[in-house]
Each structure stands twice: as C-alpha cells, then as structure tokens.
Amino acid sequence: MKNCIALVTSIMMVALLGSPLQAQYDGKAKMKKEKTKMMAEKDILDVAASSKMHTTLVAAVKAAGLVETLQQPGPFTVFAPTNAAFEKLPEGTVATLLLEENKEQLQALLTYHVVPGKITADQVVKAIKANDGTATLTTVNGAEIKAISEGNAVYLIDENGNRAQVFKTDLEASNGTIHVIDTVVMP
Known part of the structure; x- marks a missing residue:
C-alpha cells in the first residue's frame, strides 16, 4: 500500500x-x-534591414538602386554577406563601391549574391549530393556560383575561387529566402 x-x-x-x-x-x-x-510577411530587404549584422548590405542595396528589385514578388534566394564579411574586403573597397560612379559595379556585385527562385538549404544540399559534390547556381547577374559541402558545412565558391561559408539558412521572407554567408563573393 x-x-x-x-x-x-x-x-x-x-x-x-x-x-x-x-x-x-x-x-x-x-x-x-x-x-x-x-x-x-516581410520582403527580403525588410528582413535584412531588421538584422544588425546586415547594415552594410542594406546600405549597399540602397546605393545600388536595388531596393525596388528586392521588393518585387520574386521569389529570390539571397546569399547575404554580414557586416564582418564586408570588412574582410581590402580597405576602402566598400566606400569606393558606394560612390555613384561605381553604381554598375556595385549592382553586379550584389546581384551575384542573388539566385532566381526560392532555394532552401535542404535543396542546396540535395543538389550538391546529386551532382557529385558541386551544385552550380546561376545568379541574377548571369554569372555562376558553385556550392559544395565539407563535413556539415556548405560553402559558396565564386568565379575567382574565393570561399564563403553559409552559416545561417532559410530566413523566410514574403518574396524568397535568405542564407547568411561570412564572405563577400565576387563575380
């Protein structure tokens, strides 16, 4: 009992x-x-603007005149470099790119970080596995970027061989998704 x-x-x-x-x-x-x-419910630019890690990216989007583009229905996938990623560039690069006379160069750089369509992290990983370890993505500016995986990490490889690690994925927006990267990729 x-x-x-x-x-x-x-x-x-x-x-x-x-x-x-x-x-x-x-x-x-x-x-x-x-x-x-x-x-x-927010568009890609609103989501980026709400992040303290992306103030440089948002300023660059505004200087490039791409605000309306990133507010369109899309969908888009944005590989968003952090402020720290922009700080890795040679000194003075960001300030130079933000000048009005370099607007086209800045647009080319930023649109290299955007892929048409909504691509989730799972879809990127599946594409990497299905294509012998490398997935090739065509960016909005028409150039290609490669995605590879090493261990549990996914990296973007730009046309110059530079690597950016994707460290935060699938930030949802009304017109697509954002994946956060640690390095600015260059066309």
Whole structure:
C-alpha cells in the first residue's frame, strides 16, 4: 500500500510540475512560430534591414538602386554577406563601391549574391549530393556560383575561387529566402 501511495504521489508531482514546464515549452514554440510568420510577411530587404549584422548590405542595396528589385514578388534566394564579411574586403573597397560612379559595379556585385527562385538549404544540399559534390547556381547577374559541402558545412565558391561559408539558412521572407554567408563573393 505504501508503494502505491508513493507511486500515485510521484505521478501527481510529475503531472503538477510537468504542466508548467510543458506550457513554457509550448509558449516558446508558439513565439518562435509567430516570429517566423512575422518575418515571412516581410520582403527580403525588410528582413535584412531588421538584422544588425546586415547594415552594410542594406546600405549597399540602397546605393545600388536595388531596393525596388528586392521588393518585387520574386521569389529570390539571397546569399547575404554580414557586416564582418564586408570588412574582410581590402580597405576602402566598400566606400569606393558606394560612390555613384561605381553604381554598375556595385549592382553586379550584389546581384551575384542573388539566385532566381526560392532555394532552401535542404535543396542546396540535395543538389550538391546529386551532382557529385558541386551544385552550380546561376545568379541574377548571369554569372555562376558553385556550392559544395565539407563535413556539415556548405560553402559558396565564386568565379575567382574565393570561399564563403553559409552559416545561417532559410530566413523566410514574403518574396524568397535568405542564407547568411561570412564572405563577400565576387563575380
């Protein structure tokens, strides 16, 4: 009888203590789902603009006159370099690219980071596996970029052989998706 009482008490304690924990877990999952939904209602530029890691990219998009392009229905896949990625460029490069007389060069650089259509991280990985370890993507500017995987990481290889690691994926937007990269790729 004593064992039955202990068992019933244990079950009641789990039920009483488990409920708040489950409610907390459910609440966090619901908040994450709502945040994802809110982000998906914003276009690609709005999503990038809401990130402190992408202020240089957003400034470059504005200087290049590509705001309206990235607000179109798309869909687009953007490989978005972080501020730190732009800082890796030789000193003065970003300031030079932002000058009005270099607008076409800046447009070419930025559109090299955009692929038509919505391509998820899973689709990139599947394409890499299906094509002997390399997936070739044609960017909006018409040039190609390659995607490879090494271990659990996916890298973009630009036409000059430079590598950018994709480290955050599938940021949803109303007109496509964003994958965050650690290096600016060059056409």
